Amino acid sequence: TQLLEQSPQFLSIQEGENLTVYCNSSSVFSSLQWYRQEPGEGPVLLVTVVTGGEVKKLKRLTFQFGDARKDSSLHITAAQPGDTGLYLCAGAKDSSYKLIFGSGTRLLVRP
Amino acid sequence: NAGVMQNPRHLVRRRGQEARLRCSPMKGHSHVYWYRQLPEEGLKFMVYLQKENIIDESGMPKERFSAEFPKEGPSILRIQQVVRGDSAAYFCASSLLGEGTEAFFGQGTRLTVV
Numbered sequence: 001t002q003l004l005e006q007s008p009q010f011l012s013i014q015e016g017e018n019l020t021v022y023c024n025s026s027s028v029f030s031s032l033q034w035y036r037q038e039p040g041e042g043p044v045l046l047v048t049v050v051t052g053g054e055v056k057k058l059k060r061l062t063f064q065f066g067d068a069r070k071d072s073s074l075h076i077t078a079a080q081p082g083d084t085g086l087y088l089c090a091g092a093k094d095s096s097y098k099l100i101f102g103s104g105t106r107l108l109v110r111p
Numbered sequence: 112n113a114g115v116m117q118n119p120r121h122l123v124r125r126r127g128q129e130a131r132l133r134c135s136p137m138k139g140h141s142h143v144y145w146y147r148q149l150p151e152e153g154l155k156f157m158v159y160l161q162k163e164n165i166i167d168e169s170g171m172p173k174e175r176f177s178a179e180f181p182k183e184g185p186s187i188l189r190i191q192q193v194v195r196g197d198s199a200a201y202f203c204a205s206s207l208l209g210e211g212t213e214a215f216f217g218q219g220t221r222l223t224v225v
Contacts, residue, residue: 004153033213042115042202042216043154088153097144097206098167099214101153 003027004091004102012108016078021105023089024071030094032072034063037086037104079109115205115217116185123223124193132188132220136205143186144214145171145178148200160186193224 007022023032031050035043047056049065049072056063060083062075076083086106090099116135124130136143141162146154156170160180171178175193180186190197200221204214 035216040218040221042117042218045213045215048213090154097142097159097214098156098170099144099146099154101146101155103151103153 003100004089006087006089006102006105008105009103010106010108012110013079015080015109015111017109019076019079019107021074021076021087021107022071023073023102025091026070027091027093028069029091029100030069032065032069032089032091033099034072034074035088035090037088038084043088076107079107081109081111083107084109115203115215117201117203117217117220119220120218121221121223123225125225126194127192130190130193130197130222130224132190132201132203132222133185134188134203134205134217135185136203137207137215140205140207140215142206142208142214143180144204144206145186145188146202146204146216148202148219150199154202157188190222193222195224198222198224 003025005024033048034046037043047063052067052069054065060077064073086104088104090101118133143160145157148154158171158178159167163182175191177189200219202216202219204216206214
């Protein structure tokens with residue numbers, strides 16, 4: 001059972017376009033993290049959101065945690081080729097150490 | 112670089128051999144987690160250790176897999192009598208505290224069983 005569903009699975013866009021990636025669940029999470037993973041590398045933490053409705057910005061990336069803490073979105077403005085990678089969301093339940101990962105969204109930004 | 116260090120980066124083993132994967136956590140971190148990533152999938156939790164203690168091994172197969180985090184030295188994930196299905200990327204993460212704290216990942220060990 002996949003507790004965290006990410007969509008879309010694959011996304012290929014032109015440089016300069018905007019995009020949104022979704023992470024959905026029927027379960028409540030106490031916190032949710034977004035990672036970016038490049039081929040042959042480990043996941044790199046981008047952001048952690050903990051409060052329902054929370055919005056965090058990291059340059060051109062905007063992260064939102066749903067009001068009910070069951071879902072999250074990542075919006076990228078004016079995508080660049082350097083944004084290419086696998087984006088993973090991961091949730092922790094009840095302040096647990098155990099992260100539950102989504103299967104990821106593979107993003108390709110074409111120059 | 113004070114990040115999480117894993118070695119080797121790549122490991123090839125024949126079926127039936129043993130694989131040993133090492134992880135040195137970030138400086139000052141005493142909590143270590145191991146995850147496995149199959150091709151085109153997300154990461155799956157395997158085991159959580161603190162120094163000299165296994166806290167949660169619920170994600171680790173009961174047979175052939177073991178993990179340790181000794182008082183001195185790196186954490187070790189050991190896979191005995193490897194099979195083709197063990198081929199995957201194994202990631203280690205560490206955190207300063209346990210519950211509710213951010214974990215930082217190493218670059219992983221890619222195990223290929225031939």
